[in-house]
Amino acid sequence: MKSSTLFSHTATLPPTQGLYAAHPSAPQMDDDVVIRLDGLTKKFDDLVAVDGVDLEIPRGEIFGLLGPNGAGKTTIIRMLGGLSLPTSGGATVLGLDIVKETSEVKSRIGVVPQNNVLDRDINVRQNLSYHAKLHGIPAGDIESKIDEVLTFTELTAKRDAKIDELSGGMKRRLVVAKAMMHSPEVLILDEPTTGLDPQSRRLVWDKVMSLRDTGITIILTTHYMDEADALCDHIGIIDHGKVIALGTPEELKAKLGHEILLIAQLKVEARDRVRESLEGKPFAYDVTVEGNKLQFRTDDKKAAATHLLAHYADDVETLQFREPTLEDVFIEMTGRELRE
Amino acid sequence: MSSSHRIWAIVEKEMYVYFKYFHSEVSFAVLFPVFMIWTMGIGLGEATIDWLPEGISYVAFIMPGLIMMTVISTGFFNTGFVMMFEKEYSDAFDGLIQTPVTTEEIALAKIVAGTVKSLINGLISMVVVLVFVDLTVTSSWILLPVLFAACGFFFSCIGLAMGTWLKRGYQLGTLGNLLIFPLTFFGGLFFAVSELPENLQVVVNANPVTWMITAMREVVLYGSWDVGLEMLGILLICIPLYLGAWRLFRKLVVN
Ligand SMILES: Nc1ncnc2c1ncn2[C@@H]1O[C@H](COP(=O)(O)OP(=O)(O)O)[C@@H](O)[C@H]1O
Numbered sequence: 070m071k072s073s074t075l076f077s078h079t080a081t082l083p084p085t086q087g088l089y090a091a092h093p094s095a096p097q098m099d100d101d102v103v104i105r106l107d108g109l110t111k112k113f114d115d116l117v118a119v120d121g122v123d124l125e126i127p128r129g130e131i132f133g134l135l136g137p138n139g140a141g142k143t144t145i146i147r148m149l150g151g152l153s154l155p156t157s158g159g160a161t162v163l164g165l166d167i168v169k170e171t172s173e174v175k176s177r178i179g180v181v182p183q184n185n186v187l188d189r190d191i192n193v194r195q196n197l198s199y200h201a202k203l204h205g206i207p208a209g210d211i212e213s214k215i216d217e218v219l220t221f222t223e224l225t226a227k228r229d230a231k232i233d234e235l236s237g238g239m240k241r242r243l244v245v246a247k248a249m250m251h252s253p254e255v256l257i258l259d260e261p262t263t264g265l266d267p268q269s270r271r272l273v274w275d276k277v278m279s280l281r282d283t284g285i286t287i288i289l290t291t292h293y294m295d296e297a298d299a300l301c302d303h304i305g306i307i308d309h310g311k312v313i314a315l316g317t318p319e320e321l322k323a324k325l326g327h328e329i330l331l332i333a334q335l336k337v338e339a340r341d342r343v344r345e346s347l348e349g350k351p352f353a354y355d356v357t358v359e360g361n362k363l364q365f366r367t368d369d370k371k372a373a374a375t376h377l378l379a380h381y382a383d384d385v386e387t388l389q390f391r392e393p394t395l396e397d398v399f400i401e402m403t404g405r406e407l408r409e
Numbered sequence: 410m411s412s413s414h415r416i417w418a419i420v421e422k423e424m425y426v427y428f429k430y431f432h433s434e435v436s437f438a439v440l441f442p443v444f445m446i447w448t449m450g451i452g453l454g455e456a457t458i459d460w461l462p463e464g465i466s467y468v469a470f471i472m473p474g475l476i477m478m479t480v481i482s483t484g485f486f487n488t489g490f491v492m493m494f495e496k497e498y499s500d501a502f503d504g505l506i507q508t509p510v511t512t513e514e515i516a517l518a519k520i521v522a523g524t525v526k527s528l529i530n531g532l533i534s535m536v537v538v539l540v541f542v543d544l545t546v547t548s549s550w551i552l553l554p555v556l557f558a559a560c561g562f563f564f565s566c567i568g569l570a571m572g573t574w575l576k577r578g579y580q581l582g583t584l585g586n587l588l589i590f591p592l593t594f595f596g597g598l599f600f601a602v603s604e605l606p607e608n609l610q611v612v613v614n615a616n617p618v619t620w621m622i623t624a625m626r627e628v629v630l631y632g633s634w635d636v637g638l639e640m641l642g643i644l645l646i647c648i649p650l651y652l653g654a655w656r657l658f659r660k661l662v663v664n
């Protein structure tokens with residue numbers, strides 16, 4: 070396990086500069102960067118799945134790759150884990166080249182892929198011990214390590230269960246347990262909570278956060294913006310194989326200029342009238358209407374609300390302010406919604 | 410951590426699964442020779458065939474080839490199907506290749522496991538045949554495990570390559586039948602090569618399965634030790650087969 074000093078060191082990094090600047094010239098201390106992508110590219114015939122991604126992921130934090138389905142998240146993870154070869158560019162993990170030093174990389178990272186990589190011919194304990202043997206863990210240490218990871222993932226009662234007897238959430242946790250067997254310095258989770266019920270999802274979140282607190286660097290992909298927001302110290306938003314934004318959740322949301330969304334439900338017949346009245350007003354941007362709903366961004370809550378209530382009190386049915394979310398950031402940058 | 414430990418871990422797991430489903434694994438090794446002995450026995454009875462060597466019945470004559478077919482089929486189908494199912498129908502294979510184990514180690518372990526299974530199935534068939542057919546066991550029978558292992562390795566290489574390359578079970582099934590039946594039938598399973606016209610003998614003698622069946626006959630029917638040439642031929646061909654299987658495996662597995 071890494072010492073927690075590394076973690077606190079990361080936490081004091083200045084926002085956005087340095088580590089996150091994707092300039093090759095930016096001076097970097099290798100010790101602080103766990104994963105470095107350098108023009109990483111993957112093509113499948115004509116399709117560019119990952120398009121020249123430059124990225125640096127610091128030690129000791131939870132880094133999220135957020136993007137819609139098909140953005141290229143899994144392809145990046147597979148290349149980092151040595152399961153797929155880059156078409157061009159490259160990457161290092163813990164300073165090791167992902168192509169030339171694949172075995173060494175694999176022995177020092179844990180990967181929880183999107184699919185449940187479990188062997189159904191053998192039971193829970195055997196899956197873990199098989200994995201441990203392939204990682205060269207000394208025979209005498211395997212059983213105690215199995216106990217440890219099963220306790221951590223709350224699967225002790227399922228130690229001798231068949232894989233087919235596990236629920237979806239348990240299988241997911243077992244894959245996490247498997248990835249933890251060889252005490253990796255970096256844990257990569259590809260869509261760890263997709264398809265899980267809210268309770269299992271919360272459990273995975275808790276586990277991920279407690280792992281980060283032990284000093285392990287965690288990289289996860291997700292297409293849930295709330296998950297990225299809740300878990301990640303830094304986020305890379307990825308779309309069409311390119312990282313289009315990078316920063317802390319707060320920094321990303323701040324790109325919307327500390328604005329707030331105002332959502333008003335109106336009488337339908339008043340809708341267009343109200344919209345027209347907002348034209349040219351300094352406190353309203355990006356006015357959109359949908360059904361009886363009118364929405365705009367504002368950095369002056371008071372002026373916006375006063376305008377609506379002073380002139381259209383009879384037409385406004387409800388009025389609501391909302392903080393911008395990562396979803397809004399994504400829409401702002403791509404013109405599309407995150408979910409398909 | 411060493412390469413041999415990882416190879417052993419994979420072989421051990423493969424054998425565990427083999428013995429877990431032993432009842433189904435073993436049924437082919439038992440039922441195939443029983444069925445052949447039974448039908449051949451009924452069909453041919455004590456019919457005399459003039460080219461048969463002194464004191465050897467036709468049923469006894471075809472037994473070495475039948476046992477060899479068990480070995481060959483196990484090598485090809487077991488190695489091939491295990492590989493294909495792991496890769497196409499389960500996620501276990503991704504779990505395997507995400508560990509530090511290399512493609513060389515996986516390929517070798519899968520082929521070694523296929524070889525051991527072929528050896529076991531061959532020995533089971535041998536015992537079954539001995540129950541029903543009167544054969545004289547001689548000291549040269551000690552060669553049989555070596556022969557089974559060599560032939561099992563040979564076809565495990567082909568099985569691994571095909572199981573990696575093909576994506577569907579029926580493709581592997583069809584290809585295996587298209588490969589194994591002609592090779593064994595033209596490998597002198599039912600006839601003596603020396604009875605063929607000379608130009609055909611050249612073709613049949615170029616078939617490695619002919620060497621396998623010939624070597625089996627030498628040992629099982631005549632108690633001979635004189636199978637060095639056949640063994641050498643089989644082992645020499647195993648080298649390019651293994652290298653080819655591994656390279657195809659490496660190319661298809663990580664891309
Ligand atoms: N093996 C493959 N062959 C062809 N296309 C692929 C393959 N794997 C992924 N893709 C394509 O690459 C793109 C990125 O996929 P992926 O990395 O799985 O996205 P994500 O994980 O972000 O949903 C998609 O358009 C997908 O269809």
Ligand SMILES: [Mg+2]
Pocket residue numbers: 139142143144183259260
């Ligand atoms: Mg994905």
